């Protein structure tokens with residue numbers, strides 16, 4: 001995969017969805033919590049990214065001048081197909097339209113300094129998703145693997161059956177806080193192996209059964 005340049009998997013595309021909001025789960029894999037020296041939480045730890053952070057496959061991730069340490073976090077992303085409010089886990093599962101690949105791009109130095117996520121994870125281009133959505137009836141997460149590569153080099157790899165909080169539980173939990181709407185995105189957390197990206201890099205998130213999200217990295 002080392003020779004696959006930007007757009008090698010079909011060129012530049014728009015994000016496959018237009019959400020009203022992007023809700024993310026922090027620390028949803030035990031081995032990532034360990035590498036961040038953080039305890040496994042008792043309940044899902046939520047934060048949000050603004051929809052203005054969205055980009056599609058092939059579009060560049062822009063490194064902003066305010067940060068010197070920007071990390072990739074490859075993630076499985078849930079796409080909602082129905083509104084959800086105060087849902088139980090069965091209702092939550094039934095509301096999933098499908099799944100795509102995502103990158104929760106993070107300015108780690110800002111996150112560490114501020115101990116807040118809004119700025120660290122909210123820059124424009126910090127939410128690549130794609131390349132397409134696999135319908136929920138064709139994809140059972142536990143049967144699939146996620147990998148994240150930078151310039152073809154493997155950085156993150158995990159089965160999608162390692163979640164601390166399973167997806168229906170996460171969706172039910174979120175729906176008791178805020179109503180979810182069709183098209184809303186849930187970033188489900190990243191496995192161990194997060195690390196820096198630099199100008200000129202190419203980042204790929206691959207999930208078998210979905211495809212490869214690929215984005216070049218440029219300094220803004």
Ligand code: MG
Nearest residue numbers: 073104189190
């Ligand atoms: Mg994340």
